[in-house]
Amino acid sequence: MNKIPVSLNVNGREENLEIPPHKTLLEVIRDDLNLTGTKCGCEDGTCGTCTVLLDGAAVRSCLLLAAEVQGHEIVTIEGLADGERLHPVQQAIVNHGGVQCGFCTPGMILSAKALLDKQPSPTESVVRQAISGNLCRCTGYTKIVESIMALSGQPVSS
Amino acid sequence: MSEYSVVGKRIPRTDSVPRVTGEAKYSADLSLPGMLYAKVLRSPYAHAKILNIDTSKAERLPGVRAIITGKDAIPYKWGVFAYTRDMQLLPSDKVRYFGEEVAAVAAIDEDIAREALDLIQVDFEPLPWVLDAEEALLEGAPQIHQDKPGNISVRIFVDEGEVDRALEESYLVQEDRFSSPEENYCQLEPYAVLANFDSTGLDIWCPNAGPHMKARPLSNALGIPTSEVRVRKITIGGHGGGRSEVSPADFMAALLSRKARRPVKLVYTREENFNCVRQVHAATTHSRVGVDREGRITAVDMKVIMDGGAYASTGPIAASVAYIMIEEAYKFANFRYEAIRAYTNKPPRGMYPHHPRTAYGGLELQLDVLAEKLGMDPLELRIKNAVYEGYVTPTKTVITSCAEVETMIKAAEKAGWKEKRGALPPGRGIGMGVGSVISGFPMGIRGGSGAFVRFNEDGDATVISGVVDNGQGNDSMIAQIAAEELGLSVDKIKVVTADTSMTPADQGAYSQASTVMSGGAVKAAAADAKNQLLQVAAEMLEANPKDLVARDGRIYAKGSPDRFLDIAKVARTALSRDHAILGRGDRWPSADAKREWVKNPRGQVASAFSFGTAVAEVEVDRETGRVKLLNMVAAHDCGYPINPLAVEQQIQRSALEAGPEGTLLEKHAWTANGQNLNANFLDYWFPLSTDVPNIDPIIVTSNDPFGPFGAKEGGLSISVAMVGAVANAVQNAIGVTPKQLPITPEVVLRLLEEKEKQSEAKS
Ligand code: FES
Numbered sequence: 001m002n003k004i005p006v007s008l009n010v011n012g013r014e015e016n017l018e019i020p021p022h023k024t025l026l027e028v029i030r031d032d033l034n035l036t037g038t039k040c041g042c043e044d045g046t047c048g049t050c051t052v053l054l055d056g057a058a059v060r061s062c063l064l065l066a067a068e069v070q071g072h073e074i075v076t077i078e079g080l081a082d083g084e085r086l087h088p089v090q091q092a093i094v095n096h097g098g099v100q101c102g103f104c105t106p107g108m109i110l111s112a113k114a115l116l117d118k119q120p121s122p123t124e125s126v127v128r129q130a131i132s133g134n135l136c137r138c139t140g141y142t143k144i145v146e147s148i149m150a151l152s153g154q155p156v157s158s
Numbered sequence: 159m160s161e162y163s164v165v166g167k168r169i170p171r172t173d174s175v176p177r178v179t180g181e182a183k184y185s186a187d188l189s190l191p192g193m194l195y196a197k198v199l200r201s202p203y204a205h206a207k208i209l210n211i212d213t214s215k216a217e218r219l220p221g222v223r224a225i226i227t228g229k230d231a232i233p234y235k236w237g238v239f240a241y242t243r244d245m246q247l248l249p250s251d252k253v254r255y256f257g258e259e260v261a262a263v264a265a266i267d268e269d270i271a272r273e274a275l276d277l278i279q280v281d282f283e284p285l286p287w288v289l290d291a292e293e294a295l296l297e298g299a300p301q302i303h304q305d306k307p308g309n310i311s312v313r314i315f316v317d318e319g320e321v322d323r324a325l326e327e328s329y330l331v332q333e334d335r336f337s338s339p340e341e342n343y344c345q346l347e348p349y350a351v352l353a354n355f356d357s358t359g360l361d362i363w364c365p366n367a368g369p370h371m372k373a374r375p376l377s378n379a380l381g382i383p384t385s386e387v388r389v390r391k392i393t394i395g396g397h398g399g400g401r402s403e404v405s406p407a408d409f410m411a412a413l414l415s416r417k418a419r420r421p422v423k424l425v426y427t428r429e430e431n432f433n434c435v436r437q438v439h440a441a442t443t444h445s446r447v448g449v450d451r452e453g454r455i456t457a458v459d460m461k462v463i464m465d466g467g468a469y470a471s472t473g474p475i476a477a478s479v480a481y482i483m484i485e486e487a488y489k490f491a492n493f494r495y496e497a498i499r500a501y502t503n504k505p506p507r508g509m510y511p512h513h514p515r516t517a518y519g520g521l522e523l524q525l526d527v528l529a530e531k532l533g534m535d536p537l538e539l540r541i542k543n544a545v546y547e548g549y550v551t552p553t554k555t556v557i558t559s560c561a562e563v564e565t566m567i568k569a570a571e572k573a574g575w576k577e578k579r580g581a582l583p584p585g586r587g588i589g590m591g592v593g594s595v596i597s598g599f600p601m602g603i604r605g606g607s608g609a610f611v612r613f614n615e616d617g618d619a620t621v622i623s624g625v626v627d628n629g630q631g632n633d634s635m636i637a638q639i640a641a642e643e644l645g646l647s648v649d650k651i652k653v654v655t656a657d658t659s660m661t662p663a664d665q666g667a668y669s670q671a672s673t674v675m676s677g678g679a680v681k682a683a684a685a686d687a688k689n690q691l692l693q694v695a696a697e698m699l700e701a702n703p704k705d706l707v708a709r710d711g712r713i714y715a716k717g718s719p720d721r722f723l724d725i726a727k728v729a730r731t732a733l734s735r736d737h738a739i740l741g742r743g744d745r746w747p748s749a750d751a752k753r754e755w756v757k758n759p760r761g762q763v764a765s766a767f768s769f770g771t772a773v774a775e776v777e778v779d780r781e782t783g784r785v786k787l788l789n790m791v792a793a794h795d796c797g798y799p800i801n802p803l804a805v806e807q808q809i810q811r812s813a814l815e816a817g818p819e820g821t822l823l824e825k826h827a828w829t830a831n832g833q834n835l836n837a838n839f840l841d842y843w844f845p846l847s848t849d850v851p852n853i854d855p856i857i858v859t860s861n862d863p864f865g866p867f868g869a870k871e872g873g874l875s876i877s878v879a880m881v882g883a884v885a886n887a888v889q890n891a892i893g894v895t896p897k898q899l900p901i902t903p904e905v906v907l908r909l910l911e912e913k914e915k916q917s918e919a920k921s
Pocket residue numbers: 039040041042043044045046047048049050051060061062063
């Protein structure tokens with residue numbers, strides 16, 4: 001199969017790859033870059049487990065071709081912590097029990113980070129909207145919302 | 159100072175950090191050198207004979223390394239019970255549902271494997287098919303298994319007391335028929351397997367609910383000793399009951415690897431994870447409930463028809479769960495329950511925490527109707543019928559620790575029941591539901607759990623247990639239990655779990671057994687290790703070991719915490735005296751071993767019972783029929799919370815599963831030829847963050863005599879209770895009984911229309 005050269009900026013590192021043109025960003029992240037923290041739950045844009053940041057915005061990497069995103073900054077879940085120090089969203093999810101099986105978690109955290117970077121004190125309904133593309137089967141969303149609200153400083157409804 | 163220093167503390171689960179950094183590896187994340195990729199060819203018919211499979215073209219495709227069909231498997235039929243062996247893990251004679259496995263390919267990449275599938279030629283002879291359980295039971299229906307006449311997969315029958323007389327003498331009898339289609343587990347992680355078969359046997363990584371429960375059937379199907387099947391530890395992205403059994407995917411990956419002599423990875427698509435794993439039974443329930451003038455339940459008479467799909471799976475258990483939950487939730491002496499699980503040409507149905515929703519959910523709706531007719535508060539009626547410690551159920555199970563009434567009162571208080579019931583504006587409703595689940599049922603020689611505890615040189619301890627963690631936090635739970643027993647902090651405990659090559663057998667995460675069995679075994683092993691340690695410390699302190707305690711990393715005599723020894727020092731001293739500290743323990747259910755699902759449904763069914771009450775508040779939009787959840791409160795009696803944070807998580811998970819998922823949104827629909835119409839997240843209504851309010855969890859304790867530190871199962875009663883709560887809230891809001899679950903907008907609009915017609919007819 002013919003391959004094309006693609007250079008990607010992932011987690012601040014330049015990656016020069018030779019890949020088939022039909023490869024999605026998700027496939028390249030997982031298979032070529034070995035960053036398996038980005039999950040594949042559906043491959044059709046409906047579950048949110050493949051969420052990454054593209055120039056700071058949360059996007060579904062299964063819906064993008066890797067070749068389309070050259071020249072953009074991509075951040076995956078592996079790019080969040082500073083050495084062993086967790087990013088505040090990661091720490092909040094740990095402290096408030098917003099993670100159970102963890103399969104939705106990387107995507108969920110990146111959606112939350114994209115929101116908080118833009119809007120540091122969102123209300124609960126804004127938070128619920130921001131993560132409404134990230135499915136979770138385990139938490140009933142409550143502790144995820146509480147984790148994010150702890151960072152926003154706004155009240156949580158009971 | 160509290161009695162305990164580690165358990166009962168609200169701590170972040172010990173498994174959380176790798177899951178938030180992306181470091182945790184799930185089965186699909188693994189790769190091995192030389193690994194091949196597999197794809198599966200599936201049946202395009204609901205029911206057909208396989209006449210011939212020609213793989214020669216596909217074999218010639220460059221990059222293909224192995225192809226398997228049913229002919230490559232030894233003739234072996236798998237079943238959970240000896241009497242339910244009806245499934246070839248790769249069929250050779252016929253296919254019984256649309257999407258069943260026919261052949262599989264392993265190739266050097268996924269694209270080639272997919273291309274090879276198109277080159278496999280299969281000659282099918284289509285057979286008549288049946289997609290509805292009641293039709294399958296009719297005479298002349300297509301026969302799905304040769305040796306199962308009438309398509310009866312399982313029949314459960316219980317008849318205790320004098321049901322007919324009791325109903326005749328009842329002050330009121332409520333009779334209804336409830337129905338519901340199938341649901342899906344929708345684990346966020348699609349099923350995935352990595353298998354490596356070499357001269358030493360099989361190594362396999364896959365989501366599972368009990369590694370030892372996978373090893374046994376795989377060894378049978380592959381014809382190798384169980385010790386050569388090594389089901390390995392892996393992070394698991396959800397279970398929900400649907401990963402209870404061996405999967406054809408496990409078998410196909412293993413067989414391909416054996417044939418290709420290379421590691422093989424098989425990752426299911428989302429569509430496959432909808433169709434080709436287990437689903438939740440569709441069911442109808444015909445229910446008659448009687449009460450006396452005071453609102454005491456006199457008798458329950460229930461007939462349940464369950465759609466089991468193509469294979470038996472855990473059918474005998476699945477068909478029994480409803481009656482066991484009902485007789486443990488409410489006290490009444492006269493009980494008849496018949497469940498028929500029928501075979502149909504649909505994907506096989508498996509275990510679910512609570513099923514069928516039409517049985518106990520229907521009963522909850524009926525109790526509210528009866529309360530209304532009696533002019534009674536539904537809360538009062540439930541309190542009147544609650545069970546208690548020492549109560550004996552109709553099928554002769556003794557209830558042990560029980561705080562059922564307390565869950566009712568606390569949930570009602572928190573939800574503002576007294577103020578709201580009957581006082582809400584039109585279109586709003588509040589409802590209550592109650593549930594009870596068991597912890598650990600008899601599973602014969604596979605029903606127990608074993609554990610080891612070993613001290614390391616630096617005073618840390620390693621716990622080795624067969625317990626599996628599907629995401630509910632079992633690894634963290636045993637770490638907390640071991641830490642408490644050993645007198646160490648949680649960070650000093652390492653856990654090694656769920657690996658059949660090195661951990662002792664464990665019953666698996668079934669029947670909510672992990673806390674009481676696996677947790678109990680770990681506590682026993684830790685106590686054994688601690689006693690050895692205290693012996694050594696006693697010599698060092700010149701004290702009696704009986705007077706010593708281990709707490710906060712130290713050992714000292716009761717009452718003199720200032721004269722202490724560090725545990726690390728004692729562990730090292732033991733080694734210097736040629737004594738390696740190795741603790742062992744095991745735990746078995748205190749249930750009646752003679753109780754059997756079909757043949758003998760009498761006797762003690764489990765070691766512990768948990769109870770819960772849920773209250774939900776809804777608003778119904780009369781124009782669109784949409785039900786909006788406004789408030790969800792859930793109180794659960796967990797015995798004692800090992801980690802309150804984790805118990806709250808389980809309560810919330812259960813509330814989501816039962817309320818929005820099970821009662822309002824989720825169902826499958828089928829084409830006339832048996833194809834699943836909504837095997838994707840666009841068309842299957844999975845609840846989103848915007849569909850649910852915050853779920854308010856309340857932990858109730860009852861200090862169970864069997865469970866470790868008084869603990870029992872951590873939240874599942876709510877997956878029963880919340881069905882009744884949400885359904886009753888809708889019933890309260892619209893004044894009609896919803897007899898079909900889930901209560902979708904379509905169902906609500908039809909009910910409102912019927913109600914209008916009735917009131918027009920009356921006026
Ligand atoms: S994998 Fe991309 S949205 Fe599901």
